[in-house]
Amino acid sequence: MYRTQNIKAYLGIRYAHAARFSPPDIELPPWKGIFNATTFASSCWQQARPTMNVQLEKVLDIISGKNINEPRIKKYEENCLHLNVFVPAGPPEVDGYAVVVWIHSGNFSMGSPYDIEPFQLVFKQKVIVVTFSYRLNIFGFFSTDDGEAQGNFGLMDQSAALYWVKKNINYFGGDENRITLMGHDAGAVSTALHMTSGEWSKGAFHKAIIMSGNPLSSLRLPHEFNDDLDKISNIFGCARRPTSIFIQCLKRVDAKIISENLPSIQWGPIVDSGLSNTSYPFIENQPEALFRSGTYHKVPVIVGITDMEDVLTILKEYISLELSPEDLTNFFSDIALNDVYKLRGSNQWCTNFPIISDAISFMYSDKNNADQMTINTNLINAHTEKSYITPLEMFVDIVSMHQNVYSYIFKFRSKSIRPDLPSWIGVPKYFDQIFVWGIPYVNNIIEWNSTDKKMADIIMTLWANFAKTSNPTKSNVYVKWSTISPPNYSYIIIDERFNTGYFADNQKVQFWKNLYPKILNFATECCNSTNAGITKLIPYTMNIRLCFYINMYIYSFYMYIF
Incomplete structure (x- = not known):
């Protein structure tokens, strides 16, 4: 990089072996x-990436450093547990380089470690990055x-990769006591799941960066896979x-055939x-329950x-079509x-279903403004x-009750790629990674401007400071970013002003946090009362009374917030 300065990349190192349907x-x-x-x-074997929006495909190519004139040929195999270590040039700090271990995105069904190009973060911020x-x-x-x-x-594979890093990163000049686990989307x-993983990842990392994912997302239970x-x-x-025979049969099917024919x-x-x-x-339990009980690695x-x-x-x-108020109403009905x-657990029609969708519509429908920009923005x-x-x-x-937490909402979208999207769109998923990895300094597909490069410098510095010191604003950046604290729970708005x-x-x-769950529960109780009919012998007057209370509760909430 830059002719005389470089980084070192150790690629394709095996960190574990795994037989099919077995722990590593x-x-x-x-x-x-x-x-x-x-x-x-x-x-690792995966299904083809589904057809995406053209702009999203373009951004994914930008992040990976892909040259559109030289398409990258991907190869797949089942024995695929390898990692890559990217090391800065020059002598490390006294205790070694801080380490960032990256978990790629892809909805647990696709993706690979070279979906991103970490060179600039390694080069400019002097941290080791490990992908796997x-x-x-x-x-x-x-x-x-x-x-x-x-x-x-x-997930067990991920823990095995973390164990390898913890055990061996000192040979690359890394500090085994400053390992930051960072992931995007499924990563x-x-x-977040490694934070709740008990013995699996205990002591294997010391900080966490959670980007564009819901750390409290509800997980499926084993019986929910039976139809699949x-x-x-x-x-x-x-x-x-019996299941044992079923598994043995699947183990005999070629991995390529399985991947190409999975439903x-x-x-x-x-x-x-x-x-x-x-x-x-x-x-052991749903993530929200584990976090609320305090049974997680507090980093x-x-x-x-x-x-x-x-x-x-x-x-x-x-994205360029004009949505109507009816489209917005239908979207809210789909949510409800x-x-x-x-x-x-049933899609049986709920007689009180409009109570739910009307509550959402009240919060997001602007009766005085029905232009496309407002409708589309309200929907998203x-x-x-x-x-x-x-x-x-x-x-x-x-x-935040147990550890320092820094929160952000990313709102900076480069003008270099703005012409390809309607003006009402903010920052979609993946667009932030352009700056986390310093892509404006290395990618030649887009003509990046000075603002893009400045933003990349700031974001890389914030992320690297956190990996090094647990404080994103520790040095070399003039941004105020406070830890989360009640009752207002602050976050930084990442745009050109950093407010x-x-x-x-x-x-x-x-509304979504406090009122919506109660509306949902009350309305479905009304449904249960109404749909049960004579079978449950619930008086009709009780059903009316309950629904009256729901409407009064909603009304009082509206009066409170407005």
Whole structure:
């Protein structure tokens, strides 16, 4: 880099071995002679990336350093547990370089360690970055309710990589006592799960950076995979029962054939308590319950999101279309229907269903302004505030009682890529990584301006300061970023001004956090009363009375916030 200055990259180092549907084995035989660590190893088997918005595809290519004129050919294999170590040139600090271990995104079904290019962060900030592969989709998260397959093998792989780093990073000049675990999207969820993983990752990292993920997201239970396993049984011609025979049959199917023929399944972590007699459970309970009970590794945390995380995946090719008020109402109805299904386990029509969707509509519909920009913004804001900002506030509320927590909302979108998106769009998912990895200094696909480079310098400095000292503003940056504290719970707004915001000021977040769960519960109780009819012999007057109380509760809340 820059002709005379460079970094060192050790690529494709095996950190563990794993048989199919089994935990990883960290006891590896030593290699003979000199190991060739000059090329990336093959990625773990995965399904093809679904069709995405053109702009999102472009940003993913930018982050990875991909040259559009030289397409990168990806190779895959099942024995894929390798890692890569990127080391600054020059002598380390007295105790060694601070270390950042990166967990890639991809919804636990796709992705690889070379989805990002860490060179600038390593070069400019003098930290070691470690990236690694872990098993994905069925290979990493296959689970049966009877304990024959525990599941969470991909998370176990991640722990094995952390163990390797802890044990060996000093040979690369790293400080084994300053390891920061950092992840994005599925990697962010993984990072939070390592905080609650009990013995699996205990002492393996000392700080956490959680980017664009919900650390309190509810996980599937083993029995919820039963229908998916039936589909897999039919596709690959394996007898479903007994499970041991089913697993043995799947183990004989070629990995490439499995990957190319998997049905669409929501793979990912599960609550695996009690599913194995030979290894610890990785996740003993739902993450929110574990955090609230205080049973987690208490380390300093940076946690944050972009201000329009899923806009490019929710709207995809429709981002330039004019949405109508009816589209907005339908979107709110979909939210309500989905939440009723989650709560009741049934999609039976709820007679009091409008109570839920009307409450959402009241919070987000602007009757006096029906232009496209307002409608589109309200739709995305409803999703973002429900799915990201509200869980973010709940998380920092819990964790800040025990450790320093720094929170952010990323709102800077480079003008260098602005012409490709409508003006009403803020910062979608992945756009922040451009600056975390210092891409404006190395990527030649976009003509970055001086503001982009300045922003990259600031973000890299904040992240590296945290990895080195647990304080993002410790040195070389003139930004005020306070730790989270009640009652207002501050966060930094990452844009050109770096102002401070407060979660307590967002009444819509308070709606999702405090009122919406009560409306949902009350309304479904009304549904249960009405739909049960004579069977449960619940008086009709009781149903009317309960629903009257719901409406009065909603009305009083509206009067309070407005």
